[in-house]
Amino acid sequence: MEKSFCMNSRKISILFCRPAGMAGADDQDTLYQAETVSTALEELGYETRELEADMNLVEFRRTLGTHRGSLIFNLFDPSAGEGRFISLFPHILEQEGIPYTGCSADALYLTSHKIISKRMMLRQGIPTPFWYEAGGLAAGTFFPGRYIVKSVWEHGSAGLTSDSVVEVSREEELDELLAASGRGFFAERFLSGREINIALLSDGKDSWEVLPPSEIIYSGKDEHNPFLDYRAKWDESCESYQNSLRSFDFGSDDDPMLQQLTAIARECAGLFSLNGYARVDFRMDETGQPHVLEVNANPCISPGAGFPEAAAKAGVSYQEMIERIVASSGGTR
Structure with missing residues (x-):
């Protein structure tokens, strides 16, 4: 683990992604998480502020400048379909020399x-279970049986349905499934x-x-x-x-x-x-x-x-x- 540091300031900014109006339950939970963490911090005697993750990075960096001197409590969780951006804002914080909670940008990526x-x-x-990637790239020995087709990046079960688990007998069937799923998917042996x-x-x-x-x-x-x-x-x-x-x-x-x-x-x-x-x-x-x-x-x-x-x-x-x-x-x- 990384060394802890002494924080003289009692100021903490909550970094999170505000969900859109029609967001799913997983995205809405991000807002609830930010609210409850903020409440807990205030009960502990910290002064909290919101820091919304803004994909307009020029604007985000400008706003970030007003939060210097605060620890950033990193609750950034990308909206569905944007999982590959999970480490974006932690990378910016590191570049700016601003401390934040949790795992590093590299670990998140x-x-x-x-x-x-x-x-x-x-x-x-x-x-880790055997997996199969588009184009026939595989790790381990192929076994006929059940596989789960999942996103490379998305988490929180985003995109998974009851149809995501499939029965296959040949590797070619996995190629066909992944081709139909589009980019960014792989098949993992279902345990x-x-x-x-x-x-x-x-x-x-x-x-x-x-x-x-x-x-x-x-x-x-x-x-x-x-x-x-x-x-x-x-x-x-x-x-x-x-x-x-x-x-x-x-x-x-x-x-x-x-x-x-x-x-x-x-x-x-x-x-x-x-x-x-x-x-x-x-x-x-x-x-x-x-x-x-x-x-x-x-x-x-x-x-x-x-x-x-x-x-x-x-x-x-x-x-x-x-x-x-x-x-x-x-x-x-």
Whole structure:
């Protein structure tokens, strides 16, 4: 982890992307997240201001100049379809020498580009599902069976539907699917085993506290096709949303598995130089072996989301979680 720094000012600016009027639930959650983080900071005695991410970069840099002397609490989450810009504003902050919370611009870029992150994990010996790219580029040995077609950049289940999981018997079928999907998609072998998340929070001593693990439990018809598409993740009226529940209950027989997942999560944190807070998402294969689906360098911290819930299970209040994220902020990077 990066070294923490001493912040003399009690001023913090909240960097976020204001959603458009017709934005989806995931984009609207960004606004809720900014509001709740701001409230927590003010209750902790900080003076907060809004700093909206403006794609007019000349105007953004001008506005940014009025926020010098403040720490930037980075909650920038691009709108749907713009995931590749995840590291844009952190890069600007670094160029301007302005400190901010969370992971560095490089870490955000590397982990958000799913293929780059999978290649890095593969080289490191970290297990990740076999994948297939347009043009026949593949990693590992092709297996006939189920694959999930997903975006290289988008996160929060954006773009995923019940039709995203497909059954294929030949590599050529994957080529056809990716050609039909357009640029920016790849196919990943679908693992139908247990889905477990490991959340990491700075402990204030340049190392990580591993928060209690959580598992997504699927029931009903979703038990046979267990994954969170967009509606299952965000639409509370959807049956799949109601059939996908978060659980923190594990038995003692799960201890060896959880120790293995914790070790892999820590290895991912080192590989991508993560800082402040992060989450590593796992899926088990048919033999019970874990695979990293994704390293999330800016997990949602809205109340009720998985990360704050894991913190609460560890006895860490929402305010304390925010304070620890602030305390772990790197200086100019």
